[in-house]
Amino acid sequence: MSQTGKKVGTVRLQNLSYAHKQSAVLMAAVELDLFTHVSRGSSRLPELAEALTISKVNAERLLVACCALDLIAKSGDTYENAPDVERFLVKDKPTYIGPWMLFPLMDFEKWRDLGAALKSSDRPKTLGLYETLTDEMAVEYHNATYSVGLGAGMLFARDVDMSNRSLILDLGGGSGAYCIAAVQKYPHLHAVVLDFETVCKVTNRFIAEWGMSDNISTHPGDFTRDQLPQGADLMIMASNLPQYSDGMLIQIMTKAYNSLKSGGEFHLVGETLNDEKTGPLGPALWGVHEALFGSEGRSHSESEVRFYLETAGFSDVSVNEFIPGSLSRITGTKY
Ligand SMILES: C[S@@+](CC[C@H](N)C(=O)[O-])C[C@H]1O[C@@H](n2cnc3c(N)ncnc32)[C@H](O)[C@@H]1O
Incomplete structure (x- = not known):
């Protein structure tokens, strides 16, 4: 227990320790144009796997992580971009900031x-x-x-x-x-x-x-x-x-x-x-x-x-x- 009486756990610390995986998921999704394909109407897993030219299991891995990160919302079996993702991570929109999202790769290591x-x-x-x-x-x-x-x-x-x-x-x-x-x-x-x-x-x-x-x-x-x-x-x-x-x-x-x-x-x-x-x-x-x-x-x-x-x-x-x-x-x- 903490001094405030709340139960203290490890999850927050673990998530911070593994936060590089969050960055990597976001950057891979940008690199593969996932959000652009979602915006253009590919809203289900099989179509997205095909559009991204990756296996279905990898598309599912990526989509699950994007949902957990609140980058994408799932309703039934369809996926939709979060509002900030739709505005800033869809290619060809004047508000696209993909290059800035990928810039941290320069010093990732x-x-x-x-x-x-x-x-x-x-x-x-x-x-x-x-x-x-x-x-x-x-x-x-x-x-x-x-x-x-x-x-x-x-x-x-x-x-x-x-x-x-x-x-x-x-x-x-x-x-x-x-x-x-x-x-x-x-x-x-x-x-x-x-x-x-x-x-x-x-x-x-x-x-x-x-x-x-x-x-x-x-x-x-x-x-x-x-x-x-x-x-x-x-x-x-x-x-x-x-x-x-x-x-x-x-x-x-x-x-x-x-x-x-x-x-x-x-x-x-x-x-x-x-x-x-x-x-x-x-x-x-x-x-x-x-x-x-x-x-x-x-x-x-x-x-x-x-x-x-x-x-x-x-x-x-x-x-x-x-x-x-x-x-x-x-x-x-x-x-
Ligand atoms: C993070 S970028 C910001 C660029 C721009 N101000 C913007 O907000 O889009 C920082 C810029 O400052 C420039 N810069 C930093 N120190 C400088 C210096 N001593 N003399 C000239 N340019 C410098 C860098 O080369 C780089 O282009």
Whole structure:
């Protein structure tokens, strides 16, 4: 019995210990396009086995696990996608995030060595994972971030009034998703995506696909070391937060403050923790991720980010809901 008098069991712990199987089931289902076939009308086991070109017994194994994970619901002998699966995991829908779901395969094996990574006394590398980013990795990485980032960029463009802005600088803009969504909503805007040279090659492809090369350009560089382009009246830094230490974040934000136009706004969209630092789970795990890649980074709480922005000189710093449980948007103004 626990102190609260409730019976204590092992099931929760066992499920956590075997959680890699849950990820593997989800990723296999995405890889095999299970949810797409369900959405297109294959709703029974024999049709699904045929559509996926796997044996009936393997189709049953996969479907049972997907039901247990609440990815799929079963009624009689027919299967139906859960609402989030139907919206985000059906190929050809503009909301499809399959590449982002498969992205963890890149470091799936590495997590086996987390204990050793946590004990490592190697000197941390400021850029962690990015120290060894190749052209090939950048393509795979940003096909994945684009699939999930475009939706986030649209949310940003919905929440932030950019009608009186003229130039965005997106620090670590990756695929360019935030700038693409901003220009789509506000066609008068110009934007610069600053990212590593390997990444900018991928960014240029996405910008060209959207026919936005006149509005959006790339600026190869490293925002920890290089000068930032001057003259932006809106700056974004999205999904980079756990990568860096508090000291480095204050340095980056100070640089951002100095290069921003007076009256401009800085928006940090980050994987923030609550102020007690007890969650949410996603941001907490991104912090752990940094130990695997040997950076100086960790997860930061909303009030810590507020403090970094104020230390850099920003006023009217506010924390705004963005994607609850995943990202918040913390904003400051330069007067
Ligand atoms: C997780 S991705 C997010 C991309 C984009 N902001 C989004 O939300 O879709 C992080 C991006 O930041 C870039 N980045 C991280 N540190 C950087 C640095 N020091 N200088 C330039 N780019 C950096 C990475 O190359 C990568 O493209």
